Amino acid sequence: MIPELGHFALIIAFAVSLVQSVVPLIGAARNDAALIAIARPAALTQFLFIGLAYAILTHAFIVHDFSVLYVSQHSNLVQPLMYRISGVWGSHEGSLLLWTLILSLWTIAVAVYSRNLPEILMARVLAVMAMISTGFLAFMLFTSNPFERIFPTPLDGTELNPLLQDPGLAIHPPMLYMGYVGFSVAFAFAVAALLGGKLDATWARWSRPWTTIAWSFLTLGIALGSWWAYNELGWGGWWFWDPVENASFMPWLVGTALIHSLASTEKRGVFKSWTVLLAILAFSLSLLGTFIVRSGVLVSVHAFATDPARGVFILAFLVVVIGGSLGLYAWRSATVVSHGRFRAFSRETALLLNNIIFLTAAAAVFVGTMYPLVVDAFGVGKISVGRPYFDAMFSLVAIPLLLLLGIGPAIRWKGDNWARIAKVMTVIFIISLVLGLLLPFLIEEKLNLSTGLGLAGALWVALTTLKDLSSRLSKKLKLSLSYLGMVLAHLGVAVFVAGITITMTYSEEKDLRVEPGSSYDISGYEFRFSGTRKVEGPNYIADEAVIEVWSDGKKSGELFPQKRVYSGKSNPMTDASIDKSFTRDLYAALGEELEGGAWSMRVYYKPLIRWIWLGCLMMTLGGVLAVSDRRYRQTVKAKVKKSFTVADSAA
Amino acid sequence: MNKRSRRKVLVIAIVFGVAIAAVLGLTAFEENLLYFYSPTQVKAGEAPESHSFRVGGLVVDGSVQREKDSLKIQFDVTDNTETMTVEYTGILPDLFREGQGIVAMGNLQPDGQFVAQEVLAKHDENYMPPEVADALKKAEKAAKEKGPQLGDNQSAEQNPTGNI
Numbered sequence: 093m094i095p096e097l098g099h100f101a102l103i104i105a106f107a108v109s110l111v112q113s114v115v116p117l118i119g120a121a122r123n124d125a126a127l128i129a130i131a132r133p134a135a136l137t138q139f140l141f142i143g144l145a146y147a148i149l150t151h152a153f154i155v156h157d158f159s160v161l162y163v164s165q166h167s168n169l170v171q172p173l174m175y176r177i178s179g180v181w182g183s184h185e186g187s188l189l190l191w192t193l194i195l196s197l198w199t200i201a202v203a204v205y206s207r208n209l210p211e212i213l214m215a216r217v218l219a220v221m222a223m224i225s226t227g228f229l230a231f232m233l234f235t236s237n238p239f240e241r242i243f244p245t246p247l248d249g250t251e252l253n254p255l256l257q258d259p260g261l262a263i264h265p266p267m268l269y270m271g272y273v274g275f276s277v278a279f280a281f282a283v284a285a286l287l288g289g290k291l292d293a294t295w296a297r298w299s300r301p302w303t304t305i306a307w308s309f310l311t312l313g314i315a316l317g318s319w320w321a322y323n324e325l326g327w328g329g330w331w332f333w334d335p336v337e338n339a340s341f342m343p344w345l346v347g348t349a350l351i352h353s354l355a356s357t358e359k360r361g362v363f364k365s366w367t368v369l370l371a372i373l374a375f376s377l378s379l380l381g382t383f384i385v386r387s388g389v390l391v392s393v394h395a396f397a398t399d400p401a402r403g404v405f406i407l408a409f410l411v412v413v414i415g416g417s418l419g420l421y422a423w424r425s426a427t428v429v430s431h432g433r434f435r436a437f438s439r440e441t442a443l444l445l446n447n448i449i450f451l452t453a454a455a456a457v458f459v460g461t462m463y464p465l466v467v468d469a470f471g472v473g474k475i476s477v478g479r480p481y482f483d484a485m486f487s488l489v490a491i492p493l494l495l496l497l498g499i500g501p502a503i504r505w506k507g508d509n510w511a512r513i514a515k516v517m518t519v520i521f522i523i524s525l526v527l528g529l530l531l532p533f534l535i536e537e538k539l540n541l542s543t544g545l546g547l548a549g550a551l552w553v554a555l556t557t558l559k560d561l562s563s564r565l566s567k568k569l570k571l572s573l574s575y576l577g578m579v580l581a582h583l584g585v586a587v588f589v590a591g592i593t594i595t596m597t598y599s600e601e602k603d604l605r606v607e608p609g610s611s612y613d614i615s616g617y618e619f620r621f622s623g624t625r626k627v628e629g630p631n632y633i634a635d636e637a638v639i640e641v642w643s644d645g646k647k648s649g650e651l652f653p654q655k656r657v658y659s660g661k662s663n664p665m666t667d668a669s670i671d672k673s674f675t676r677d678l679y680a681a682l683g684e685e686l687e688g689g690a691w692s693m694r695v696y697y698k699p700l701i702r703w704i705w706l707g708c709l710m711m712t713l714g715g716v717l718a719v720s721d722r723r724y725r726q727t728v729k730a731k732v733k734k735s736f737t738v739a740d741s742a743a
Numbered sequence: 744m745n746k747r748s749r750r751k752v753l754v755i756a757i758v759f760g761v762a763i764a765a766v767l768g769l770t771a772f773e774e775n776l777l778y779f780y781s782p783t784q785v786k787a788g789e790a791p792e793s794h795s796f797r798v799g800g801l802v803v804d805g806s807v808q809r810e811k812d813s814l815k816i817q818f819d820v821t822d823n824t825e826t827m828t829v830e831y832t833g834i835l836p837d838l839f840r841e842g843q844g845i846v847a848m849g850n851l852q853p854d855g856q857f858v859a860q861e862v863l864a865k866h867d868e869n870y871m872p873p874e875v876a877d878a879l880k881k882a883e884k885a886a887k888e889k890g891p892q893l894g895d896n897q898s899a900e901q902n903p904t905g906n907i
Contacts, residue, residue: 436749448757452764459772474779474874476797481775485768492760603814603833663838683814683834692814692834 095160098148099239105141105196106229108134112222116215120288128211131218132203138225139196146193149186149238153179156249161242162186164249170631170659171251178262179252184386185238187265191382192228194266194273195221202277202302209298216284217277224276227409235401254632254658254665260320268313268340272378274306275347279375282368283417286424291364296357299371301719303354307347308715314340315708323668328601328679328696330704333482338461339381342454346374349450351715356443360505362432363444365425370447372421376414377454383410384465435507442500449493456485487542494549494589497582498556520559524551535598546593554586574721581714588707594700601697603683607690611642615697617678618642619651623689624682632656634667637682637691641671651680653693677701777848781878782825783885785857792851795860798827799846799875807841820845822875824882831859838864844875 112134119127149162153176158164166182167175181190199221206214232238255261281299285291317337322330331337350370357367383406434440460477467475498520502513528548532540561579564571600615608623620640627636634654641649653669668681676699683692779797780790790796803826806819815832829847839845839862849859 436753441753445757448761452761456764456768459768463772474797474877476777476779477772478775478777478795481771484771484775488764488767605812605814663840666837681834686809687811694834 094148095152095157095239095241098145098152099237101141101145101148102229102233102237102239105138105145105192106226106233108138108141109222109226109229112138113219113226116219117287120212120215120219123212125211128215131215134222135196135199135203135218138222139200142189142193142196142229145239146180146189149189150177150180153177158247158249159241159243159245160238161240162238164242164246166249166252168249168251168660172257172630174259174262175252175257178256181265182252182256185232185236187269187382187386188228188232188236189238190266191269191273192225192232194269195225195228195276198273198277199225202280206298213284213288213290216287217280220280220283221276224280224413227413231402231405231409235405248660251631251658251660254656254661255324258320258324260316260323264313264316264320266313267309267316269382271306271308271310271313271347272340272343272382274302274309275343275350275371275375275378277302277306278350278371279417282371283420286368286417286420289424289427291368291428293358293361296354296364296367297724300351300354300358301721301724303347303371303374304351304715305719307344307351308712308719310340310344310347311708311715312712314344315705315712318708319705322701323670328599328668328681328694328698330595330701333460333477333479335461335465336385338457339385342457342461343374343377343381345450345454345457346370346377349447349454350374352443352446352450356440360432360434360440362430362434362440363447364430365421365428366447368425368428369421372414372417376410376417379410379413432506434505437503437510438507439500439503439505442496442503445496446493446500449489449496453486453489456489457482460485490549490589491545494553494585497585498552501578501582502556502560516559517556520555521552524548524555527551532597540597543593543597546589546597550586550590550593553589554583557582557586572721572723574718574723577714577716577718577721579714580717581711584707584710584714586707587703587710591700591703591707595698595704598699599697599701602695604693604695605686605690606637606693607688612695614695616643617648617697619680619695621691621693624685624691627654629656632658632665635682635685637680637693639669639680641678649678651678653680653682655682655684672702674702675700779846779874779878781822781882782820782827783822783878783882785827785851786825790851795848795850797846797848797874798829798857799844799878800827801844801875801879802839802841804841820847822878822882824886827857829857829859829862831862835862836864840864844879846874 112131115127115134116131118124119130149160151157152160152163153167154173156163156167156169156176162183162185163179166179166186171179180186199218202217202221203214206217209217278299281295281302285295314337317340318330321332321337322328350367350373353363353367353370356363432440460481464475464477467473499513499517502517525548528546528551529539529541529544531547532538532543557579561571564575598615602612602614604612606612606619606621608621611618611620613619618641620642622638622640624635624637627634634656636652636654639651639653640647641651649671651669651671654667656665656667657663658665664684666681666683668679670680671678676697679696679698681694683694685691777795777797778791779799782798782800784790785798790798798820800820800822803819803821806817808817809815813832814834815830816835817828817830819826819828821827829849831847831849843864846863847857847859848861848863849857851857
């Protein structure tokens, strides 16, 4: 009976979302305060019912209600509580429910934190968000009901894929969705502004904090996914250019362009229609990302053919959202005029170049990810795009991007003289280049151009960022939180680039045949393998290898990689063991048992790999810091109210 | 230079930069496209000799041979019509098993031996790589065998018995 309540709650939420999509818009068009006032309570009601449905599904997981098909497919009796709760978003139906819940959370947040917004604009924003919600609720109710029953009720369920039973992965999808769905706020603001035909700098000021915080979540979500892949998959890599990863990376790239473009629009009132286009694009790619990961298109395009309802719905939804918003854009953007003038050498130009670079990168990923799907869909053949393509594209894009990142923040808005900053920039450029090229020489006593350039790039970004900070400090300028956020995020880029460069060049990986009692050398570390033993976990049995790691005659650590067999699964699972430190990781993963107690084993030495995630974390915190800036909370009131009351009375 | 010609230079530089990126990108793209071939196609000589490609099928029961003191492995892959041998050195994924569908990426050697750099078996025991399911279906059609159909991809993925 309880699961039916969940289903019923979804139906009510669907009805409410329909009302919320239509009534406030009519109100906004007729300037009818009573109709406009419906938006907020509707958003709250919708949230309550979606929250109820979500709680009911979670409850079904916790109490092992296997009569619910979805529960029986993604949990069993021995599954730990934490992974029963995270099992809710372990697959398609539950992910959709989580997505919708997060959307309603963002809607509530907008309703609560934007009390300063003119009511008409607020009504439009909430209506647009409700339209997205309507689409998702309809998708769930008509094609992917998470509360579907199964009869007869199975005694036990199918375990959640053990790979997904990891704390990092348990919180990865919610973070990612917070990012994806967060872009819906920027999207809703953009569409609402187009509907109203009123797009000015204050519009950018409202959307900016929302976009930045969504971007922070997305950054963190992607970093967590990468961290999980590194820890769990046993391949020692941190990024695989897998379509699933690319699906989250594309909105990130466009989102990064968007937060930079919003800066121009807010500060100088330029690139308005471009920014709107980016907001539409970022959210469209988020939708695409959600669908291609969860709908099974990646497994097989022909999954569409076997379950046409889902495929057709997804395509129709994408067409309506993307086509509708682009159509609106084409119709309305001509009314949007950017007034700001700027010279060729100015901050505006630098940010424009930033946008071009990020969009080029996004286009490269898009082609590499979607082309195989398209080719497959037309039945031309089965192809995949190799990793070297993506690596080559990103090395190519990195050079102008890093160069620009060093110079951009030092250039003034409106127009600047290269002569003013030329001296400092040249000095830093030479220092970074010399140091960068020298470092690999010190490490391996030979010149390594690509590594040297990578390190030079990292140094260049770090030094120019710090120089800008110190010159502002010495001029006793007041440093805003949003400036400090930018500094932290840009330093994060430097750390990230340094981490990638060193890891890619100096990692050592070996597949070994190891015998008990013998030792193996890798990058100056001695791995002593003493044999394996049987260990038992809560829902698995494992062979565990015991390895001591020695360096310079001292024992520096122990590794216990496992080969697990989960109850109810016939295949073994690799659980890698990692000795972590700030400067290097030592990594061992068991292969399979060979003759005479010997095992195949994969060992890695990964220098500075932690810097990659540290860099991402710094970018995330930079975003959070920037959003905490007071000006988003205070000046909004004064400026905005004025401009909007004028606009609305005129309209 | 005056303002206007500076702006022109900027626009030209941007167009030029994006064009270079596009050309380099498409070249890299072309070079790194990996095509998929079934054992039947490889036997028929359709696979490239100088370029990496992917091949997939079911691992033949009893065909896995391991060298005693190294990590070199040989096994046969079949699409139920033709069978070919794959050589690989290293650690196989957890889900590599006889009878399981796998995809291997590698090259043909001058002697006709296929040497894999990478062997993929997806992390789900009921999962059949779509390429493999497709290759099996085609081979089956070609052989015009009567009897139980393999079914479409979807059911092959969800249904372990689809693995034959």
